[in-house]
Amino acid sequence: MNTNIQTIARQTIDIEMASIQGLKEFINDDFEKIIQAIHHTKGRLIVSGIGKSAIVAQKIVATLNSTGTPALFMHAADAIHGDLGMITPDDVVMLISKSGESPEIKVLIPLINNFGNLLIGMVGNMDSYLAQKANLVINTTVEREACPNNLAPTSSTTAQMVMGDVLAVCLMELNQFNNRDFARFHPGGNLGKRLYLRVEDLSENNQKPAVLPSASLKEVIVEITQNRLGVTAVVDENNSLIGIITDGDLRRMLEKTSDISAICASNILSPDPVTISPQAMAVEALDLIRKKDISQLVVAENGKYMGIIHLHDLIREGIV
Incomplete structure (x- = not known):
C-alpha cells in the first residue's frame, strides 16, 4: 500500500482549518448573551462533558481559571453520583457534547434545569436534546471529521477547543485582565517570571x-x-x-x-x-x-x- 503520509497530513489540517473558519458564522447575539452571563455571574462556570468532550472541558476550565474567570470541571458521569454537589445557586453550567444525545448528558440536563442554574450547551447538533433544552447554545457544528471514516472526534473537538479559547479571550477583555493579573496567576512559570x-x-x-x-x-x-x-x-x-x-x-x-x-x-x-x-x-x-x-x-x-x-x-x- 503506497500511502502518501504528507498528503494525508495536509488534508487533515485543511479539513480542521475549514471547520474553524465555519465557526465565525455561529458568533451571534446568543453568543454575546453567553459571554455577558458568565461575566456577570456571582458564582463560577461549571463545565462538563463525557468522553473526548470531557477532556476538552478540562482544558477550557484550565484556560478560564488562568485568565481570570473562575471555573470548575465536572465529569458528566460522576455528576449523577455525587458531583452535582459542586454546583451552587449562583453558578452557570456549560455542557459540551458533539451529538448532544449522549446518555449521561441527557440524564444530567433535567437535573441542572431543576436546580434553576443557567444552562449553556456547546453542541455540534442543533437538533439534539441538549440544543433544545439548554437556555443558550454555542454552535460547534462541523461539516465532517478529519478522520477518514468521519467517526473519530477530530474536527469537532478542535472546534470545541477553539470556542473555549474564544470564550476565554472575550471574558479577558470584559474583565480587563492584564499582564499583572496574568503574572499573579502564573508565578511559577516562565511567562509569569517575565511579567x-x-x-x-x-x-x-x-x-x-x-x-x-x-x-x-x-x-x-x-x-x-x-x-x-x-x-x-x-x-x-x-x-x-x-x-x-x-x-x-x-x-x-x-x-x-x-x-x-x-x-x-x-x-x-x-x-x-x-x-x-x-x-x-x-x-x-x-x-x-x-x-x-x-x-x-x-x-x-x-x-x-x-x-x-x-x-x-x-x-x-x-x-x-
Whole structure:
C-alpha cells in the first residue's frame, strides 16, 4: 500500500482549518448573551462533558481559571453520583457534547434545569436534546471529521477547543485582565517570571564585587576572580559608582602594557557603565544585555552601586 503520509497530513489540517473558519458564522447575539452571563455571574462556570468532550472541558476550565474567570470541571458521569454537589445557586453550567444525545448528558440536563442554574450547551447538533433544552447554545457544528471514516472526534473537538479559547479571550477583555493579573496567576512559570520578576530579585543573590580607584591590579584580579561574575565595580568611599572593570578590560590592558607594577583600578576602568535600576523588570535587563551585546549589567540607583545582574541569572530563571 503506497500511502502518501504528507498528503494525508495536509488534508487533515485543511479539513480542521475549514471547520474553524465555519465557526465565525455561529458568533451571534446568543453568543454575546453567553459571554455577558458568565461575566456577570456571582458564582463560577461549571463545565462538563463525557468522553473526548470531557477532556476538552478540562482544558477550557484550565484556560478560564488562568485568565481570570473562575471555573470548575465536572465529569458528566460522576455528576449523577455525587458531583452535582459542586454546583451552587449562583453558578452557570456549560455542557459540551458533539451529538448532544449522549446518555449521561441527557440524564444530567433535567437535573441542572431543576436546580434553576443557567444552562449553556456547546453542541455540534442543533437538533439534539441538549440544543433544545439548554437556555443558550454555542454552535460547534462541523461539516465532517478529519478522520477518514468521519467517526473519530477530530474536527469537532478542535472546534470545541477553539470556542473555549474564544470564550476565554472575550471574558479577558470584559474583565480587563492584564499582564499583572496574568503574572499573579502564573508565578511559577516562565511567562509569569517575565511579567513579575525584577532585577533586584536576581541581583540580591549575587556577590557585589567592588574596589576603590586606588586598588592595585592584584586586588582587582582577586575581586573579579573570587566573585565569579567577570566584573567588578569601581566605587568611591561613599559607594558611588565610578566605573567597572571586566575580564575583557584586563586582557586588553595586558596586551598593551608591559609594565604593570604601577597600574591601579583607575587606570583601566571603563567609565559610564551600562546600568539598570533594581526595580526594573528582569526582562528589561535581558533586552538591554542583548542590545548592548554584553554579559552583565551594573545595578545602580541614584548613582549608588547596588550589585550585578548577569546573563546567567536570566538564563537560570528561564527569562531567556
